[in-house]
Amino acid sequence: VVSGNSAASGIVITGQTNFDSDTGTAGLQTVSGGTTTVGASGNGVAANGIVMNPVSGDLHFTDLSIYTDAGAGLSVTGSASMSVRVNTGGGNTGTIQATGGAAVDTTGIALDLRLASMSSANSGGSGVSLTNTTGTFSAPVGSNITNATGTDFNISGGTVDVTYNGTITDTTGRAVAIASATGGTKSFTGTITNNGATATGISLTNNTGATMNFSGLLTLSTGANAAFAATGAGPAATSGGTVTASNTANTIVTTTGTALNVSNTTIGAAGLKFTSINAGTAAAGPANGILLNNTGSSGGLTISGSGAVLGSGGLIQKSTGDGVSLTDTRNISLSFMDIDNNATGGVDGLRVNTLAIVSCRMRGNTNALVQAGLRLIDISGTNSVNSTLVSGSVENNISVTNNTTTGTINMANCTAQNNSNASGNIGMLFATATTGNLTASVSNAILNGNRTIAIRGDAADTSNLTLNIAGATITAGTGGNPQGNQGVEVASSATAVVNTDIQNVNVSGLSNTGINVFAGNSSNVTAIVKNNVVVNTFVSAGASNGFGVRVFQSLNSTLSARVESNQVSEVSTDYGILGEGSGGTGTLKIAMINNTSNIRPGALDSIRIQARNTNTVCAKYSGNIVTASGTGFGLAARQADTSIFRLEGLALGSQNGATTETYLEGQNPGTAASFIYTLVSTNFTGVAANSCGYP
Numbered sequence: 224v225v226s227g228n229s230a231a232s233g234i235v236i237t238g239q240t241n242f243d244s245d246t247g248t249a250g251l252q253t254v255s256g257g258t259t260t261v262g263a264s265g266n267g268v269a270a271n272g273i274v275m276n277p278v279s280g281d282l283h284f285t286d287l288s289i290y291t292d293a294g295a296g297l298s299v300t301g302s303a304s305m306s307v308r309v310n311t312g313g314g315n316t317g318t319i320q321a322t323g324g325a326a327v328d329t330t331g332i333a334l335d336l337r338l339a340s341m342s343s344a345n346s347g348g349s350g351v352s353l354t355n356t357t358g359t360f361s362a363p364v365g366s367n368i369t370n371a372t373g374t375d376f377n378i379s380g381g382t383v384d385v386t387y388n389g390t391i392t393d394t395t396g397r398a399v400a401i402a403s404a405t406g407g408t409k410s411f412t413g414t415i416t417n418n419g420a421t422a423t424g425i426s427l428t429n430n431t432g433a434t435m436n437f438s439g440l441l442t443l444s445t446g447a448n449a450a451f452a453a454t455g456a457g458p459a460a461t462s463g464g465t466v467t468a469s470n471t472a473n474t475i476v477t478t479t480g481t482a483l484n485v486s487n488t489t490i491g492a493a494g495l496k497f498t499s500i501n502a503g504t505a506a507a508g509p510a511n512g513i514l515l516n517n518t519g520s521s522g523g524l525t526i527s528g529s530g531a532v533l534g535s536g537g538l539i540q541k542s543t544g545d546g547v548s549l550t551d552t553r554n555i556s557l558s559f560m561d562i563d564n565n566a567t568g569g570v571d572g573l574r575v576n577t578l579a580i581v582s583c584r585m586r587g588n589t590n591a592l593v594q595a596g597l598r599l600i601d602i603s604g605t606n607s608v609n610s611t612l613v614s615g616s617v618e619n620n621i622s623v624t625n626n627t628t629t630g631t632i633n634m635a636n637c638t639a640q641n642n643s644n645a646s647g648n649i650g651m652l653f654a655t656a657t658t659g660n661l662t663a664s665v666s667n668a669i670l671n672g673n674r675t676i677a678i679r680g681d682a683a684d685t686s687n688l689t690l691n692i693a694g695a696t697i698t699a700g701t702g703g704n705p706q707g708n709q710g711v712e713v714a715s716s717a718t719a720v721v722n723t724d725i726q727n728v729n730v731s732g733l734s735n736t737g738i739n740v741f742a743g744n745s746s747n748v749t750a751i752v753k754n755n756v757v758v759n760t761f762v763s764a765g766a767s768n769g770f771g772v773r774v775f776q777s778l779n780s781t782l783s784a785r786v787e788s789n790q791v792s793e794v795s796t797d798y799g800i801l802g803e804g805s806g807g808t809g810t811l812k813i814a815m816i817n818n819t820s821n822i823r824p825g826a827l828d829s830i831r832i833q834a835r836n837t838n839t840v841c842a843k844y845s846g847n848i849v850t851a852s853g854t855g856f857g858l859a860a861r862q863a864d865t866s867i868f869r870l871e872g873l874a875l876g877s878q879n880g881a882t883t884e885t886y887l888e889g890q891n892p893g894t895a896a897s898f899i900y901t902l903v904s905t906n907f908t909g910v911a912a913n914s915c916g917y918p
Contacts, residue, residue, distance in 0.1 A: 232271040233261030233291075236275040242279070242281060253280075256285070257286075258285050259288070261289045262290030264318075267321075269294075272289035272291045274298045275299045280304075281305075282307050284307075286316050287316070287318075288318045290320045295324035295326075297329075297336075299330070301329075301332035301333075302331070304333075309337070309338075311335050315361065316338070317340075323346065326362075329352070334357070337359065337360075342368070343367075343375075346368075350369075350375040351375075351387075353383050354377075354380060354381065355380040356380075361386040366388065369393065374399070375397065377399075378400070378401040383407050384407045385407070385410060387412070388413050389413045391414075392416045397424065397425070398425055399425045401433070402427075407434075408436065409434065411435075415442070415443075417443050421448075425452070431455065434491065435467075436469070450476075453466040454486045455486065455487035457486070460488065460518060465519075466485065467493040471496045471527060475502075476501045477502045478502075481512065481514055483495070483524075485524075490524070494524065497537075498535075499529070500526055502539050502546075503539060505541070510543050511545055515555070516550040520576075523556070524557075527558050531559065534559060534560070536558050536559035538561045539560065539565065545570070548568075549570070553575065556581070558582055559581070561586070562583065562584070566590050567591060569588035570596075571595075572600065575599060576630075577604035579608075581611070589617040596621065596639075600626070602623065609635045612639075617646055620651065623653050624656070626658075626686075627659055632653075634663070634668065637665075637669075640669070641700050649673060649675060649679050654682070656682075657686060661688050663690050665690075665692045670695060672699065672707060677697040680713040682715045689723070691725075692728055693726055708733060709736050710738055717745065718747075721742070721746065721750075723750045726752075734760060737757030739775070741775045741777065742781065748780065748782045748784075749782075749784075752787070753789065754787070754789065760793065764825055766796070771799045772800045774786055775805075776804040777807065778809055779807040780807075783916060783918055784802065786818060789818045791822075794823060799830055800829070802815055803832070803835065804839065804840045805866075806838065810838065815843065815847065819848045820847070823853070830849055832868075834866035835863040836866055840862075840867070841914075843871040844870060852898045858887065859901065860883060861902040862902070864904055868907050873907060875909045877906040881901075
């Protein structure tokens, strides 16, 4: 027992010392430290408690209690092999209370220290420091580390298993640092609060083989400094170890520091969970607010927001790069976040597997044409974007492109609006190229003020694209941004395969075509265009405002389409509804049924199906209502050049124009006979009903 009245340190051993209870036996035999007490509660020794440097051997305490008023509690530096144990084989034993120094500071030893109570206050260095330490360290609930000048809890190297159930509170410096650990599990279950202009948060670096779990509440506010960083040297995701932060009430706030950075580090199955993450100010921000890169295949990031309130998941603003940058990561959920005015993008994802965005707002992001407010490249798994606003982007508001992967994305109740009136392009872009596969769905969308095309699907090379639209309202912009060119366009090239279902879309106020489906080269497209309403904008007599609905098979492609129950009006110079096969040897299989078209004087046909060049068209053509014929014809069928035009239900075999016209009059009784015409170069060909093969 060393009395608390000591004016110096309790026990100090310096110079090389070997603990050996039997020098006659080879090796260093265990030395018993018995029950050792240094100082007393409320009356600690005036300097350090126990200092041993350098030492070797095996020192086993039955019980150990240390109290200091101005120094470290237990400080041990090993030389060769050194073990320090307290009550090995028993329960938590011992108390260390240090003021003005670290509670525990070890270097190069094996440790078995499972304390019953621990505290460190106002240390000039760390609160706990374990360097190149192996074994086990734990401290229970009620333990605490406060206001260390250095790192509150520091682990460097080694494989020590740590269970710290106490709290860490500091307004300056780093709360937790773990670097170069090669194994062991480090578990922090208590509250960690690190708030202050000079606070530096949590840093986890190059911990190959180690697992770091934070299940207690994290409250980090670190100003210009990074708040939570877990990084490895790469390229493997294991080079940074495995990390989790599983308390859903966690929060991070920074000004110009990156709030969350996990790179070349595996996110464990329990994930990283936060109520909110804030980064940036109205004047300046970090490189990225959130950066995830190469995070393994176990867990992901969840930001939940609070009370389903917009913006409650945090504000990421003024980043010099992407607000949220996601690369080779998975299981990402972002809810109720505002991501605004970031330089290169709002949310940018490359090779993300399973992303969910709910009730977020991404406004005024991007400064370059290749970026987007929300840009995803090569997604996999099932992804979703719900009730989210993307607006004010320099080029595309939303862009999803798969080049080499297979993935699904579902967008429901989203708004894409008002991209740049100088360089803005598409509202929602879904594209595939090379060997990519993408299945995309859009439902109940609002699109306004998107400069060129509101919704576009584009497939190239040998890729596959499925794009289903179930409800969208598409208009020109308002409030000083009245732009808007086309409504929906789905296009293909090379040998791509496209399946698209476009239903319940309302298009109005645009300057060009409402709905356009195009099959090019040798691609294969299957399309349903049904129950849509297109009102083209009338500018002036003779001024083009595009088609209402256009389904166009070009070159050697195959396009199978059902154009059904659409309503088109106000087309000025083009066709109300057009189905065409031309330019090569390809095939258009089309059902043009139950549509209504009312065009303006000066337009071409209200509805036309035509075969040109050496292409083949096979059609069902019935139930359509034409109320105005324009300067061309009302409802027309045209066979031009040496093309083949097969018409279901027409008398089998070769038929002339007059016979075909009479047949069409019977098939479309809601259209006046005077509005129905045929144009024929050679002949029409009658085929059996339901033989064309349209969807």
